[in-house]
Amino acid sequence: MAARTPDARRELEPVQEYTMRQYMADKVRKLQAQGEAITGTNAIVAAEPNKPGVFLGVRVFVTGYTEPSQQELRALVFTHGGLFVHYLTPAEEITYIVATQLTPKKVQEWGGRALYRVVTPAWVVDSASAGCRLPWATYQPECMRGRGQASLLRQLTSTATSNPSSVTQPTGMATELMIRTAALPPQMAANSAIPKPTPPIPSGGLGPPGSGAKGPSRTTATDPAFLKNYYQASRLHLLSAFKSELQAYIIEQVTAAGAATGPSRPPPGPGEHRVIFYADFDCFFAAVALRSRPDLVDRPVAVSHCQDPTTQSSHSDLASCNYVARNFGIKNGMHVGRARQLCPQLVLLPYDFEAYKAISRAFYQILTEYSPHVQVGSMDEAILDVTHHFPADAHPGSSDGTAYLGLAQRLRGQVHAATGCQISVGIATSIVLAKLAARRAKPHGQFYIAPETATAVIAPLPVRDLPGVGWSNANKLATQSITTIGQLQQADPSGLADLLGPKVAQQLQRLACGKDDRLVQTHTERRSIGTEVGWGVRFERTDQVIRFLADLCREVSQRMAAAAVQGRSVVLKVKRRQSGAGEPHKHLGHGLCDTFTRTASLPLATREATVLQTACERLLRQLAVPPTELRALGIQVQKLVSDTPGFVRMVEEPTLHTFFSGPQW
DNA sequence: ATCCTCCCCTAC
DNA sequence: TAAGGTAGGGGAGGAT
Ligand SMILES: Nc1ccn([C@H]2C[C@H](O)[C@@H](COP(=O)(O)OP(=O)(O)OP(=O)(O)O)O2)c(=O)n1
Ligand SMILES: [Mg+2]
Numbered sequence: 001m002a003a004r005t006p007d008a009r010r011e012l013e014p015v016q017e018y019t020m021r022q023y024m025a026d027k028v029r030k031l032q033a034q035g036e037a038i039t040g041t042n043a044i045v046a047a048e049p050n051k052p053g054v055f056l057g058v059r060v061f062v063t064g065y066t067e068p069s070q071q072e073l074r075a076l077v078f079t080h081g082g083l084f085v086h087y088l089t090p091a092e093e094i095t096y097i098v099a100t101q102l103t104p105k106k107v108q109e110w111g112g113r114a115l116y117r118v119v120t121p122a123w124v125v126d127s128a129s130a131g132c133r134l135p136w137a138t139y140q141p142e143c144m145r146g147r148g149q150a151s152l153l154r155q156l157t158s159t160a161t162s163n164p165s166s167v168t169q170p171t172g173m174a175t176e177l178m179i180r181t182a183a184l185p186p187q188m189a190a191n192s193a194i195p196k197p198t199p200p201i202p203s204g205g206l207g208p209p210g211s212g213a214k215g216p217s218r219t220t221a222t223d224p225a226f227l228k229n230y231y232q233a234s235r236l237h238l239l240s241a242f243k244s245e246l247q248a249y250i251i252e253q254v255t256a257a258g259a260a261t262g263p264s265r266p267p268p269g270p271g272e273h274r275v276i277f278y279a280d281f282d283c284f285f286a287a288v289a290l291r292s293r294p295d296l297v298d299r300p301v302a303v304s305h306c307q308d309p310t311t312q313s314s315h316s317d318l319a320s321c322n323y324v325a326r327n328f329g330i331k332n333g334m335h336v337g338r339a340r341q342l343c344p345q346l347v348l349l350p351y352d353f354e355a356y357k358a359i360s361r362a363f364y365q366i367l368t369e370y371s372p373h374v375q376v377g378s379m380d381e382a383i384l385d386v387t388h389h390f391p392a393d394a395h396p397g398s399s400d401g402t403a404y405l406g407l408a409q410r411l412r413g414q415v416h417a418a419t420g421c422q423i424s425v426g427i428a429t430s431i432v433l434a435k436l437a438a439r440r441a442k443p444h445g446q447f448y449i450a451p452e453t454a455t456a457v458i459a460p461l462p463v464r465d466l467p468g469v470g471w472s473n474a475n476k477l478a479t480q481s482i483t484t485i486g487q488l489q490q491a492d493p494s495g496l497a498d499l500l501g502p503k504v505a506q507q508l509q510r511l512a513c514g515k516d517d518r519l520v521q522t523h524t525e526r527r528s529i530g531t532e533v534g535w536g537v538r539f540e541r542t543d544q545v546i547r548f549l550a551d552l553c554r555e556v557s558q559r560m561a562a563a564a565v566q567g568r569s570v571v572l573k574v575k576r577r578q579s580g581a582g583e584p585h586k587h588l589g590h591g592l593c594d595t596f597t598r599t600a601s602l603p604l605a606t607r608e609a610t611v612l613q614t615a616c617e618r619l620l621r622q623l624a625v626p627p628t629e630l631r632a633l634g635i636q637v638q639k640l641v642s643d644t645p646g647f648v649r650m651v652e653e654p655t656l657h658t659f660f661s662g663p664q665w
Numbered sequence: 666a667t668c669c670t671c672c673c674c675t676a677c
Numbered sequence: 678t679a680a681g682g683t684a685g686g687g688g689a690g691g692a693t
Contacts, residue, residue: 219679229680236682239677243683284677305679316679332677378677468686470675501688504674527685534681571671587678597671632681668693674686 053081054133060124062098073098073121076128098124197613198546219588221537221633222544227551230536233305235285235319238353239378244526246364246376248563251523253368268387275404276520277384278426278434279367279411281359282443284380285320287421288356289349300325301347306336309348313337315586319351323443335586356380359419366414370407375520383431385520401427401448408446428454430516432467439465454514459486466511473500473508488512529563531555532573532634534590539627546617552635553612560607560637567637568605570612572619573597575632590631596623605641612637 060077077083097118220226231237268274281287285303290296302325306316314336321330321339328343339346360379367374373385389407408425415423426438427448434449436458441447449457463485464474476499482488488496489512496505510516531552539545560566575593584591598619602611616635 231680231682233680234682235680236677237680238682240683243677308678311678314678317681381677468675472674503687507686524685528683530683532682536680584681586681589679589681591681595672599670634682636683666693669691671689673688676684677682 054128055080055082055124058082058133059095060098061095062121073124076124080128096123197550197610198543198617219536221533221548222539224547224551226536226548227533227555230533232353233351234535235317235351235353238356242357242360242379243376244563246360246379247523249364250368250374250376254372254522257372265388268385271517273387274385274429275387275390276428276431276434277370277386277408277411278377278428278431278438279363279382279384279415279423280377280426280438280442281363281380282422282424283320283322284421285351285356286322286325286349287320288352288359290322291355291420293349296347296349297322298324299347300328300330300343300345301349302330302339303351304336304348305351307348307350311336312340315589321346359421362418363415363423366411366418370411372522373520374522383434383520401450404448405446412444412446430514431518431520432511432516433458433514435467436461436465451514455489458512458514459484459489461485463488463512466508468504468508468511473504476500485512526563526565527640528636528638529556529559529565529567529640530571530573530634530636531559532632532636534575534632534634535586536588537575537590537631537633538588539630542627545620545627545630545633548633549616549620549635550609550613552633553616554609556635556637557607557609557612560640564643565640566605566607566643568602568639568641569599569637570602570615570619571597571599571636571638572616572623573632573634573636574620574623574625574630576625577629577631593631595632596625598622599638605639607637 055077058077058081060073060082062073095116097116098121099118218225218229221230223229231241286301289303290301293301300322302318302321304314304316304318306314308314316336318330318332318334318336318339320332321334325339325343325346328339328346330339330342330346336348356379363380364374364376364382367382367384371384371386371388375383377383386404386407390403404427408427412423412425415421422444424438424441424444425446426434426436426441427446428434428437429451433451433454437447437449439461440449461484463469463477463483466485466488469477477483477488480491480495480499482491488509491509493505493509496509499505500508533552537548539548574596575590576596577590578592578594581592600615600619602615606612612635
């Protein structure tokens with residue numbers, strides 16, 4: 001069975017009887033965004049999953065854009081006992097096809113079939129709220145009813161305003177919002193007036209000097225120091241921020257070495273024989289914590305912010321757990337409460353961000369001694385092309401991989417000596433295979449997958465192990481009984497494309513067959529820089545929101561300076577509490593939200609915080625979310641342009657030169 | 666066709 | 678209590 005997201009798992013109480021149902025149950029929970037209560041109009045039905053099924057025994061297929069969204073429809077169908085099918089099989093049973101509009105081709109294809117009943121989303125919604133299945137014929141989309149070009153045309157041109165099923169709230173943007181946005185003048189307007197960003201409010205009562213009754217919590221975004229505190233404590237921020245630091249470092253290394261010794265040998269091309277190492281620390285954060293607590297190595301251990309051993313229901317995340325803990329079913333990302341259910345004797349240890357950074361630097365330092373072709377996976381994970389260690393005459397045919405394993409052994413020993421932590425190394429002729437080999441190698445081992453045996457070796461592995469198969473894709477595949485890589489190898493390509501989309505389907509099936517011509521890339525051009533906070537966002541007033549937004553703009557501005565880029569487009573991202581959603585289980589978390597983004601073009605490439613701020617304030621106004629409903633706020637700058645080389649960079653960019661001593665390969 | 670915007674998904 | 682970030686791939690649907 002496919003793994004569940006932590007969020008879905010968290011909320012999983014009743015275990016459903018059928019696989020399909022279980023899939024849907026998970027999906028619903030996943031969609032509720034971390035097991036918050038189901039909200040809005042859907043709550044009426046979805047909150048009572050055991051209610052007798054309006055759609056019992058009914059097959060439903062949803063296609064194209066719908067409102068409510070496909071996901072919400074799925075939830076409705078499932079919670080009322082229906083069967084949600086991912087693609088249309090040659091009809092043997094009655095299948096309800098839910099669509100707002102159909103292409104002429106589909107009208108023709110489906111219109112004549114007795115077993116296909118094409119209905120609008122309103123049929124699902126109305127039937128659900130009516131508590132019985134309503135006559136489908138009255139819910140046919142116009143294009144089906146008329147069956148003429150004229151009505152189809154009308155349908156196409158009127159979709160924006162016609163809203164047949166106003167029963168449900170829109171998932172995404174509120175209707176009111178669409179109107180406002182549409183009514184606005186073109187975004188050029190942002191360029192003309194040059195409005196100034198809102199100046200800071202003197203002291204209206206925000207800020208830590210307790211503003212009367214109950215001053216803003218130290219852990220809430222109303223506090224001026226929030227952003228800094230938050231980033232200092234956020235592991236996910238650390239992961240992302242340090243990854244880009246590493247990438248910048250690797251680029252420097254490569255260019256510096258290139259300048260000093262001439263360009264290194266280029267990495268082998270797609271068709272050529274390659275030897276790839278995939279190196280990854282074992283339970284990284286947990287292993288670091290255990291360095292100073294060797295007494296605990298044989299006990300189940302995990303790293304989290306929650307240190308109180310008495311709390312039984314904490315929703316603090318486990319960042320990493322050791323392999324002893326994994327034997328209890330504990331996984332990275334799980335909440336403390338859940339982990340304690342699985343293993344009451346679990347020991348929690350604190351984070352040590354500085355140690356992770358130091359160890360990661362040491363790790364990459366060593367890696368660059370082995371090859372200039374290093375791709376940063378994360379703090380604790382890297383891909384190396386080490387082909388050049390194995391002269392051409394050695395590898396054809398050979399390959400019990402002894403030589404490769406020897407080099408990996410040496411690397412592992414060196415990393416362990418330098419860091420006190422273990423890595424595992426996967427070896428293969430492509431990145432996917434090396435990654436799968438690394439998984440097999442864990443913990444503290446190494447494994448080589450020879451290309452001749454690859455397809456057979458990976459066939460029994462769970463499809464979830466493939467990069468690109470996350471929670472959603474795994475569950476889609478599971479609906480077609482594809483749970484192993486081998487089954488994916490055999491799957492019908494066109495069915496797969498219907499299920500996953502053409503690109504993803506093709507890519508995954510290729511990967512499943514061990515086909516992967518991606519090169520180890522030391523450098524890719526950065527295309528966006530952004531920042532986002534989805535925790536502790538609790539505002540009362542607009543001035544507080546504006547102030548926080550300004551912080552975000554300054555943050556991004558600084559990062560752009562560090563990266564020596566400017567940008568010509570800003571995106572504002574906002575999460576809004578879903579109506580009806582109560583406080584999330586996770587303390588100060590965002591809970592169940594709708595997400596919105598809005599883009600503004602900038603007149604000139606810039607990284608001026610005030611310019612970003614002005615644009616973002618405007619976008620925020622467009623979105624018209626009441627401050628109290630905000631649960632996350634973020635901005636992203638796109639269409640990046642590098643500073644002209646030379647003094648600007650030297651002046652503005654914080655130094656990376658002290659990151660390390662130097663390269664030597 | 667191809668581009669753009671607004672999503673969703675994935676990985677650590 | 679608790680620290681649910683971030684960049685990139687990709688799809689749907691509208692504009693051009
Ligand atoms: N949901 C997650 C997943 C990972 N991490 C952090 C902590 C991990 O230690 C580190 C590396 O992630 P890995 O996926 O490599 O997991 P581990 O290194 O912990 O375990 P292993 O690689 O042995 O499976 O990233 C996290 O904070 N939250
Ligand atoms: Mg790891």
